Amino acid sequence: MIILDKLVVAVVGATGAVGREMIRVLEQRKFPVKMLVPLATARKENRTVRFRGRALTVRATTDKSFNGVDLTLFAGGSNASQEFGWEAVRRGSLVIDNSSTFRARPDVPLVVPEVNADALRFNHGLVANPNCSTIQMCVVIKPIYKKLGIKRIVVSTYQSVSGKGRDAMEELTKQAKAFLSGKKYAPKVFPHQIAFNVLPHIDVFLENGYTKEEMKMVTETRKIFSNPRLPITATTVRVPVLIGHSESINIETEKPVSIEVVRKLLSQQYGVIVVDDEAPVKDDPLRRTYPLPVDATGRDEVFVGRIRKDISVENGIDLWCVADNLRKGAATNAVQIAELLF
Amino acid sequence: MIILDKLVVAVVGATGAVGREMIRVLEQRKFPVKMLVPLATARKENRTVRFRGRALTVRATTDKSFNGVDLTLFAGGSNASQEFGWEAVRRGSLVIDNSSTFRARPDVPLVVPEVNADALRFNHGLVANPNCSTIQMCVVIKPIYKKLGIKRIVVSTYQSVSGKGRDAMEELTKQAKAFLSGKKYAPKVFPHQIAFNVLPHIDVFLENGYTKEEMKMVTETRKIFSNPRLPITATTVRVPVLIGHSESINIETEKPVSIEVVRKLLSQQYGVIVVDDEAPVKDDPLRRTYPLPVDATGRDEVFVGRIRKDISVENGIDLWCVADNLRKGAATNAVQIAELLF
Numbered sequence: 224m225i226i227l228d229k230l231v232v233a234v235v236g237a238t239g240a241v242g243r244e245m246i247r248v249l250e251q252r253k254f255p256v257k258m259l260v261p262l263a264t265a266r267k268e269n270r271t272v273r274f275r276g277r278a279l280t281v282r283a284t285t286d287k288s289f290n291g292v293d294l295t296l297f298a299g300g301s302n303a304s305q306e307f308g309w310e311a312v313r314r315g316s317l318v319i320d321n322s323s324t325f326r327a328r329p330d331v332p333l334v335v336p337e338v339n340a341d342a343l344r345f346n347h348g349l350v351a352n353p354n355c356s357t358i359q360m361c362v363v364i365k366p367i368y369k370k371l372g373i374k375r376i377v378v379s380t381y382q383s384v385s386g387k388g389r390d391a392m393e394e395l396t397k398q399a400k401a402f403l404s405g406k407k408y409a410p411k412v413f414p415h416q417i418a419f420n421v422l423p424h425i426d427v428f429l430e431n432g433y434t435k436e437e438m439k440m441v442t443e444t445r446k447i448f449s450n451p452r453l454p455i456t457a458t459t460v461r462v463p464v465l466i467g468h469s470e471s472i473n474i475e476t477e478k479p480v481s482i483e484v485v486r487k488l489l490s491q492q493y494g495v496i497v498v499d500d501e502a503p504v505k506d507d508p509l510r511r512t513y514p515l516p517v518d519a520t521g522r523d524e525v526f527v528g529r530i531r532k533d534i535s536v537e538n539g540i541d542l543w544c545v546a547d548n549l550r551k552g553a554a555t556n557a558v559q560i561a562e563l564l565f
Numbered sequence: 566m567i568i569l570d571k572l573v574v575a576v577v578g579a580t581g582a583v584g585r586e587m588i589r590v591l592e593q594r595k596f597p598v599k600m601l602v603p604l605a606t607a608r609k610e611n612r613t614v615r616f617r618g619r620a621l622t623v624r625a626t627t628d629k630s631f632n633g634v635d636l637t638l639f640a641g642g643s644n645a646s647q648e649f650g651w652e653a654v655r656r657g658s659l660v661i662d663n664s665s666t667f668r669a670r671p672d673v674p675l676v677v678p679e680v681n682a683d684a685l686r687f688n689h690g691l692v693a694n695p696n697c698s699t700i701q702m703c704v705v706i707k708p709i710y711k712k713l714g715i716k717r718i719v720v721s722t723y724q725s726v727s728g729k730g731r732d733a734m735e736e737l738t739k740q741a742k743a744f745l746s747g748k749k750y751a752p753k754v755f756p757h758q759i760a761f762n763v764l765p766h767i768d769v770f771l772e773n774g775y776t777k778e779e780m781k782m783v784t785e786t787r788k789i790f791s792n793p794r795l796p797i798t799a800t801t802v803r804v805p806v807l808i809g810h811s812e813s814i815n816i817e818t819e820k821p822v823s824i825e826v827v828r829k830l831l832s833q834q835y836g837v838i839v840v841d842d843e844a845p846v847k848d849d850p851l852r853r854t855y856p857l858p859v860d861a862t863g864r865d866e867v868f869v870g871r872i873r874k875d876i877s878v879e880n881g882i883d884l885w886c887v888a889d890n891l892r893k894g895a896a897t898n899a900v901q902i903a904e905l906l907f
Contacts, residue, residue: 415857543800
């Protein structure tokens, strides 16, 4: 990078789970920030966020907030993106939006840097960050898609509560505490008890019986791979984990597949770390490594394990992938897009 | 039933999670028990279990324990079944074994009453109870298999800790408590932290990269449906839930499939309760019913929801099924087999 410490960067939704992580990632990846502008709804005004050791005061977002801003990362909900997304662009800022608002628009690139960085070439100042569960799957399937072709994907997810924000994390811990002392804690953020339970329900339900979260995994992956007919089915499930999404992915490939080849493709893929043994440990069939959400927390890579040949089809593999949904699933991916743009 | 209150029934492993549930189910289903003989390892001798309001003293299992016993339910580990299974038969008892020891043997029927009760006709006095995750899947796929044919199954599980016994339940609650007060609680029962985490690892690892639990879902289902080539792939995952296994099941059918037909087949299936809406609730896309492990606890049925047409293949469906793994997944299924035998 040639330009250093030159950019004014705004983060909308700076007090949320993803917003805070974006600020942390900007600092950790030494993104060339001249000035950081933390923005949020009026309700959050005057809170502070920390950046490079200093406490910065959060301001309420208005149209004028974007004057003189070079780059805006939207980490608020769809409302913020809808209200201010294009306004920020009009006022001269490049925008990377983490909400689902513009992801389907043909004039908005939807980018996972490891997969389709080239999609950034044509943009109107606004780039969409894909959904957390989509990003980690795309990074993992990319080398398989390129080398072997993909016929069909069946994915089931195990998604942490932080995907729903800080309130959801608080609900899980408070509800678990109450449960363990024999008390009740009525759900507010989730539709049902999440502590010591699993919910096959993320985002709203659609006419076809899928949830919006499930259809995001379908339509966003198709857009990222520029393959509008890529066959995918998804079941997305919330589990009582604080940070880190896991996915059980079944892939049917076009070409014959061997585990050795898949293992090699994945270990050579930028952004992927293979956590797997090549064979059961001799005399100790219980010992084998695999990725876990608690280990992925705070990391920028996607972790893959349990790689095995699917015994139910001629050409297929099963695998298990885990990533920090706030980082690679949101903040890190957004900052990586920004790094490519500047 | 003609014979009432006539049988001497022994339960081996009477102090464990499944053994206790078996005794509860025998009582609740009014199984004709003349005398209950609770057995366990010598280490558990003199503990008591409750049956019909009375405390019964647990005895150490020996060969002689089975003299005069009409029916023995084995709920201990493989060791107990291996040591005493056939001995109990030799001494005149019918045996229903919950361990995996004899499930693969061609001379031992492996039975889910809703699916293959007829397999009981030929037995040598010993019947095997399938694995918990297998039972609930078999009950659900049965009417689909019979009516539409099944081409392939891809299943991912969300299994509760009680599948690993009472120690595992204690580990989850104690570890969660410790975690919530910022303390550490080293895993003893599980290979890694289970509180606020998920583990893609149940039972030992096999040469082909699958776990034994995953291969049980494959081989046992094939045996139950008398279809040694039924294509199935499974990923089995432990989640921090106390009781109740959930499964995300993807089914490719031989014949064309409509959701209306599948819904009807499932709602007519004995042992299945459909928990699903036929369409999103108008003006409230967040409201929709689906089965949850906390709701299935203590129930004998298998609950099914999230039934939808798989958009990735011509003939396919996705669904979500939940059952109490200690009851339909173990104790209830065993007692149902006994009801058929007597």
